[in-house]
Amino acid sequence: xxWKKTEYSGWGRVLKASADMARPERARSLKAAVADHPxxxxxxxxxxGDAPLNDGGRAVDMTRMNRIIDFxxxxxxxxxxxxxxIGDLAHVFAPRGWLPAVMPGTGFATVGGCxxxxxxxxxxxxxxxxxxxxxxxxxxxxxxxxxxTPTRNAGLFRATMGGIGQTGVIAEAKLQLKPCPGDVxxxxxxxxxxxxxxxxxxxxxxxxxxxxxxDTTAKGDALGRGIIEEAELAAGLLPKAKPSKKIPxxxxxxxxxxxxxxxxxxxxxxxxxxxxxxxxxxxxxFFFPLDKIHDWNRLYGKRGFYQFQNVVPLDQADALKExxxxxxxAGLSSPLAVLKRMGSGRAGHMSFPMExxxxxxxFPAREAAVELIAMLEDMTVxxxxxxxxxxxxxxxxxxxxxxxPEHGDWVKQVNKxxxxxALQTDMVRRLNLREAG
Amino acid sequence: xxxxxxxxxxxxxxxxxxxxxxxxQAVADHGASVILAGRDMEDLKRSAADLTAxxxxxxxxxxxxxxxxxxxxxxxxxxxxxxxxxAAVFVGSMPAQEDVDADPALIDGVVKDSHTGPAxxxxxxxPILEDRGAGTIVGVCSVAGDRGRIGNYVYGxxxxxxxxxxxxxxxxxxxxxxxxxTVKPGFVDTAMTWGIEGMFLVASPQKVAADIxxxxxxxxxxxxxxxxxxxxxxxxRSIPEFIFKKMSI
Numbered sequence: 001x002x003w004k005k006t007e008y009s010g011w012g013r014v015l016k017a018s019a020d021m022a023r024p025e026r027a028r029s030l031k032a033a034v035a036d037h038p039x040x041x042x043x044x045x046x047x048x049g050d051a052p053l054n055d056g057g058r059a060v061d062m063t064r065m066n067r068i069i070d071f072x073x074x075x076x077x078x079x080x081x082x083x084x085x086i087g088d089l090a091h092v093f094a095p096r097g098w099l100p101a102v103m104p105g106t107g108f109a110t111v112g113g114c115x116x117x118x119x120x121x122x123x124x125x126x127x128x129x130x131x132x133x134x135x136x137x138x139x140x141x142x143x144x145x146x147x148x149t150p151t152r153n154a155g156l157f158r159a160t161m162g163g164i165g166q167t168g169v170i171a172e173a174k175l176q177l178k179p180c181p182g183d184v185x186x187x188x189x190x191x192x193x194x195x196x197x198x199x200x201x202x203x204x205x206x207x208x209x210x211x212x213x214x215d216t217t218a219k220g221d222a223l224g225r226g227i228i229e230e231a232e233l234a235a236g237l238l239p240k241a242k243p244s245k246k247i248p249x250x251x252x253x254x255x256x257x258x259x260x261x262x263x264x265x266x267x268x269x270x271x272x273x274x275x276x277x278x279x280x281x282x283x284x285x286f287f288f289p290l291d292k293i294h295d296w297n298r299l300y301g302k303r304g305f306y307q308f309q310n311v312v313p314l315d316q317a318d319a320l321k322e323x324x325x326x327x328x329x330a331g332l333s334s335p336l337a338v339l340k341r342m343g344s345g346r347a348g349h350m351s352f353p354m355e356x357x358x359x360x361x362x363f364p365a366r367e368a369a370v371e372l373i374a375m376l377e378d379m380t381v382x383x384x385x386x387x388x389x390x391x392x393x394x395x396x397x398x399x400x401x402x403x404x405p406e407h408g409d410w411v412k413q414v415n416k417x418x419x420x421x422a423l424q425t426d427m428v429r430r431l432n433l434r435e436a437g
Numbered sequence: 438x439x440x441x442x443x444x445x446x447x448x449x450x451x452x453x454x455x456x457x458x459x460x461x462q463a464v465a466d467h468g469a470s471v472i473l474a475g476r477d478m479e480d481l482k483r484s485a486a487d488l489t490a491x492x493x494x495x496x497x498x499x500x501x502x503x504x505x506x507x508x509x510x511x512x513x514x515x516x517x518x519x520x521x522x523x524a525a526v527f528v529g530s531m532p533a534q535e536d537v538d539a540d541p542a543l544i545d546g547v548v549k550d551s552h553t554g555p556a557x558x559x560x561x562x563x564p565i566l567e568d569r570g571a572g573t574i575v576g577v578c579s580v581a582g583d584r585g586r587i588g589n590y591v592y593g594x595x596x597x598x599x600x601x602x603x604x605x606x607x608x609x610x611x612x613x614x615x616x617x618x619t620v621k622p623g624f625v626d627t628a629m630t631w632g633i634e635g636m637f638l639v640a641s642p643q644k645v646a647a648d649i650x651x652x653x654x655x656x657x658x659x660x661x662x663x664x665x666x667x668x669x670x671x672x673x674r675s676i677p678e679f680i681f682k683k684m685s686i
Binding site: 003004024026029078161 | 477489627
């Protein structure tokens with residue numbers, strides 16, 4: 001296996017690494033690579049921080065291991081190589097009546113990545129997390145090949161869901177797809193004029209898929225205003241695909257400066273009439289709205305950006321509102337901000353979801369943003385909430401361990417599965433995650 | 438794909454390569470059935486299963502450019518398909534030039550893999566295309582075949598030989614209603630080029646596959662992919678030998 005010195009970063013592009021990378025295209029070469037040099041795997045590096053990074057070490061790029069190995073059209077059970085993307089699965093199976101039960105906000109995420117972060121989607125309140133629809137995984141570490149399912153090697157399986165790759169290279173996975181009536185979405189958008197209405201609309205939503213876009217520049221009476229999107233899968237005529245665009249270079253720093261963002265957000269909010277509207281969208285356009293703009297992370301310029309995502313328990317909505325006030329007051333955030341009500345579904349010790357409200361906000365990387373995020377983290381701890389490892393680049397180990405009560409159980413499992421600590425990543429080292437709190 | 442209502446079947450030789458996989462997917466997307474042929478049966482079966490799951494008729498068969506006994510079963514199998522039989526050749530081997538220098542016996546293998554093996558296969562297949570009065574052969578050569586360079590001239594010479602063979606085969610099949618597309622890819626992002634120093638303007642296998650498919654539809658004779666390699670190679674071919682022999686590009 002050839003190992004190529006590769007510079008790479010997470011999606012936020014703030015943290016970077018240089019690693020010797022193998023990129024196998026066949027099961028045999030994957031096995032050989034991992035046997036020669038046990039090391040962590042990466043997918044499309046859609047995690048924002050340092051979860052995929054292994055600076056000075058090695059990594060296996062799984063993106064060419066992307067085949068469907070088996071599909072049962074009667075049961076909707078599909079077995080895949082872990083480098084296949086969620087978007088690919090959706091394209092192949094939606095026209096035939098099946099869809100990944102949980103889809104994250106980007107179709108470029110690989111199945112391996114979705115498992116390692118136990119991702120959630122806009123239907124989390126109904127379907128739970130990605131890992132809850134995984135029937136089995138094949139893990140590789142050194143010469144070891146282990147099959148884990150919710151009943152066989154159950155502890156290992158649980159440590160793998162949301163386990164940021166620490167139990168082994170996820171080589172293959174078997175997933176239970178969800179029946180879908182067609183491959184279009186009926187989408188209803190409504191304005192929420194302020195925080196209380198936003199929360200009330202999220203609470204009251206009966207839709208299969210629900211998400212809120214939030215205008216983080218709005219203050220005062222308009223604080224928390226946004227647009228609630230509710231959607232159902234349906235059969236119908238597919239609207240024409242819009243051509244994808246590419247951000248060809250790093251944008252200048254003023255591209256997402258506060259006045260620009262305010263203007264954009266205002267227009268974006270008013271795009272939906274005050275009486276709301278219903279439209280038919282392509283699956284891609286609803287689930288992966290930003291995927292059509294390739295390399296959109298370059299909009300934040302060379303310095304990159306941070307995404308802050310937390311979740312707080314249902315009774316802590318006021319604490320979240322306070323955080324939003326701080327965010328709006330700081331004038332640092334970008335148009336990309338999401339508010340959503342989560343259910344309790346989670347599949348692993350280190351899975352992010354908890355029943356409550358989750359807020360995700362992007363900040364261009366500057367000193368003030370780092371300070372603000374540190375304060376938001378403290379407030380999240382106080383509210384009994386937690387941060388999402390798929391997004392994190394700045395948290396401290398003790399804070400993360402305090403947020404994840406099952407961390408100790410996870411450590412036992414991963415240290416058994418990977419006693420030589422061959423799978424550690426920059427994130428694991430930064431947060432000292434392989435040691436019990 | 439050539440616009441026709443007839444069934445299309447594509448034999449893909451060297452189907453384990455990422456370029457071949459991308460091309461198989463591209464023709465499958467247009468409704469063709471595929472026979473994936475190569476040496477690594479375990480891997481080919483996976484690729485066949487992948488295409489099958491995507492709703493395409495696909496099957497894996499053994500092909501070894503150095504073993505002529507593996508050729509006929511593939512041709513027989515394709516012959517049982519109705520409609521138009523096509524073939525795309527992605528085989529070839531490129532050991533490092535210094536390995537070849539150390540062990541000249543390797544040259545035979547390179548020539549077998551990259552030229553004489555596929556040429557023999559296509560010569561056996563040609564009568565079917567002539568008989569049906571249709572069908573396209575895609576032969577993947579290399580820009581390395583346009584001029585012998587110090588870095589990989591054994592591989593380059595084998596590909597040059599194959600390109601000349603394809604030119605003759607085109608001459609033969611054209612009069613019978615068939616067609617031959619010679620493809621000269623530049624640097625493509627595959628396992629073969631992964632980690633090799635000095636790569637530039639590297640194209641994805643999907644881009645190359647799309648270019649090849651377009652060339653098949655338009656019945657082009659010789660294409661470079663991405664297109665700009667035509668001009669790069671034009672320049673490289675134009676350098677007088679007395680200068681070129683001192684260069685190391």
